[in-house]
Amino acid sequence: MLTVDPERTGTSSLAEKAYYLIRxxxxSLRLAPGSTVDERALMAELALGRTPIREALRRLADEKLVEVAPRRGMFVTHIDIRDLASIAEVRVEIEGHAARLAAGRATAAERAEAGRLLAWLDARHAVAGQTELMRFDQRIHRHVHRCSHNRYLAATLEEYFVLSLRLWFLVLDRVTRLEQAVTEHRDLLAAIRDGDPEGAEAVLRAHVIGFEQEIRRVL
Known part of the structure; x- marks a missing residue:
């Protein structure tokens, strides 16, 4: 499992669990763009009933990750690379703003967690595989989102982060920017730990811009 927020995996709601597992x-493209969504197959695979699966799919439809075609069924939405620029335009502003807020608002415990994430990065990045680094990238982004202490902003950040992840998985086997991303993550975590709003914002804005440029380079 690559993209589920660790804080969400212990949820008591079956519909919530179904939502995160299907999402x-x-x-991660295991449900391929354009593929049919098979309710029965999901029920069997996830060991969940029809009701939570359907509730999850309705939520995913609202987020435009699945779509209903009258008299044809439900399908995973296609990925339109033309959306890349629009997604990046939004993310560079809101991710940068969130980083600034996070560096200024993080609690002592959250700054300590940034330090622990930084220590892990220093210890593991040279030997970690692509999957592990992808998972860690998500932990860092979501830590920033939480440290912003703005739940409305965090919800918007998650929506656009998910759209970006789909694009990233589309080109994952061709990207070469992981080492640069590690450096950016290190600087971001240090800025949050040390309470440097300007530094945190600058690093995360550069990180999002680099994400867009890397995808354009390999497509």
């Missing part, structure tokens, strides 16, 4: 399959 994970869509983001």
């Amino acid at each position: 994970d399959r869509i983001i």
